[in-house]
Amino acid sequence: MSRFPRLSARVVRGVRFLRPLTHAVTYTRWLHLLIAATVVLASGAIYGITDATAADWALIMVLPVPLVVAAAMVPAMRRAEGLQARLMLFPGSHARVDADGAADDPGVSVAPSASWRDRGRTALWLVLRLEAGWLTGVATTQLIGYALALLGTASEPSEDDGLVLPRPGLGAWDAALVPLPLLALLALVVASGALMAAAARNLLGPSPTERLAALEERTEQLLERNRIARELHDSIGHALTVAVVQAGAARAAADREFTDRALEAIEETGRDALEDLERVLRVLREDGRPARQRPTLADAARLLDSARASGATVDAEVTGAVERLPGPVSREGYRMLQEALTNVLRHAGPVPVRVRVAARDSRLVIDVRNALPPASEAAGRGGSGLRGIRERAVLLGGQARVGPCDGEWRVRAELPLR
Incomplete structure (x- = not known):
């Protein structure tokens, strides 16, 4: 056998x-x-x-x-x-x-x-x-x-x-x-x-030179993919959060006038999100058509209005010439502010929020504070959105701190202007 x-x-x-x-x-x-x-x-x-x-x-x-x-x-x-x-x-x-x-x-x-x-x-x-x-x-x-x-x-x-x-x-x-x-x-x-x-x-x-060039190209591709992923997360995530908060508030209020305002806010936020999505898709397709310019801190008013329309009381103060900020700093600063407000609405709901945006000689400071949510919800505040704020700050040579501070939840980012 x-x-x-x-x-x-x-x-x-x-x-x-x-x-x-x-x-x-x-x-x-x-x-x-x-x-x-x-x-x-x-x-x-x-x-x-x-x-x-x-x-x-x-x-x-x-x-x-x-x-x-x-x-x-x-x-x-x-x-x-x-x-x-x-x-x-x-x-x-x-x-x-x-x-x-x-x-x-x-x-x-x-x-x-x-x-x-x-x-x-x-x-x-x-x-x-x-x-x-x-x-x-x-x-x-x-x-x-x-x-x-x-x-x-x-x-x-x-x-x-x-x-x-x-x-x-x-x-x-x-x-x-x-x-x-x-x-x-x-x-x-x-x-x-x-x-x-x-x-x-x-x-x-x-050759070693070709390997290094290929590695650099691969790194650029990964960075671009990461940037696009953050763009979609911030834009679509903000729109969905506003829509959820507005729909819940309208159902709880059972007021026709409030419901109309909520639907209007949902429509406006959804339209902005669709424009952002179309811009990202044009970049991915490389169809040669000019893509819509990315929003900057000069457009911060629409973020604040969107948060107010969701029921949050926003105390905002913008100082300095934000319209003259360097393009990369202004665009990334807008996304940081957007994610900070989205994080407030998602985890704390329509609560009072204090927003400070200061464009100084050498740096941009974005500071967003709100009351701490219940402990069970605060424990889950470690998603990709807050991590994206830190990554954006580091890529621009700055820093961001996120977490409880003096009895409040605080998001503070400092970006160099040079």
């Missing part, structure tokens, strides 16, 4: 060995190597390929090296080799990929050479590809020729068949050995292709 697990293990190993033969990339790698062999053949044709000895072939293999090294000095050569390597040495749309339909990043740059180090790596790659391609081409010719020679056992072997390996001389039984050179050829193709792919990652991979 123990023989069956052993047999199964051997079958599994055999299937794993044959699996690369079902991948299209195995054969594109083979073609990639054979293309390089044509350069050596062209050099042989110029040198005189007829009656060439082993020493002549060794010389022919070296002749194209100065030419490919000179070609590597052209910056665009690295880009061309990178594109060709990505296409032929790694899985892609032309080959089989993973079960989920995704292929790994090949790690091969397609940027032109930006330094002499890049040119040197490109030169090493071209020389390696040249010599490896020629050796693979010779091995391919020899192994296929040997397999054909084993099939032709009925005839006498030719003296000048060019084969390095002699035939066994078993007569008709030589044909039974035909699979051996073919299997050796397939193993060579798989191994050489994998080695060339690894060499491409090392020699054509991104």
Whole structure:
């Protein structure tokens, strides 16, 4: 009974060995190597390929090296080799990929050479590809020729068949050995292709400068996504909070006049939120149409009116020339004030709120205070909105403090103006 697990293990190993033969990339790698062999053949044709000895072939293999090294000095050569390597040495749309339909990043740059180090790596790659391609081409010719020679056992072997390996001389039984050179050829193709792919990652991979640029670009994308997420959270969150508070107050009041005012406030706040949403979506779509300008602290009055319409008693004082604040400071300050008021309405309801906005010579101060809500609600005041206030302040070189202070809930942000 123990023989069956052993047999199964051997079958599994055999299937794993044959699996690369079902991948299209195995054969594109083979073609990639054979293309390089044509350069050596062209050099042989110029040198005189007829009656060439082993020493002549060794010389022919070296002749194209100065030419490919000179070609590597052209910056665009690295880009061309990178594109060709990505296409032929790694899985892609032309080959089989993973079960989920995704292929790994090949790690091969397609940027032109930006330094002499890049040119040197490109030169090493071209020389390696040249010599490896020629050796693979010779091995391919020899192994296929040997397999054909084993099939032709009925005839006498030719003296000048060019084969390095002699035939066994078993007569008709030589044909039974035909699979051996073919299997050796397939193993060579798989191994050489994998080695060339690894060499491409090392020699054509991104330089430190390119890696740093890619990292910076990725960081910018993440920061932009984070900014858009905060924009949507602040704008839509404020609108929904006002709508919920207004609807609840209108239902509790059961007064038609109050209900009309509440619906009007909900409509105005919802319209502003839709405009903000449309602006963000235009940025994401990049459709070329001008996006609506983001609100600034010069528009703070509408935030205060919205909070008052929700039933809160707002004692506001705005000092300084807020309309002349730097754009980033004014826009982020508006969002901080919006989130602070939204936080009051969400957790404390329509309570008295004291708002102070002061634009001084060197900094902007935003201070929002309200009575502390019940302990159960105050314990939950640690969401992404308050964290977003701190993040906005830090990104602008300032600071923000949020939490209980002298028996009140306080949000205080200080932003430098330079």
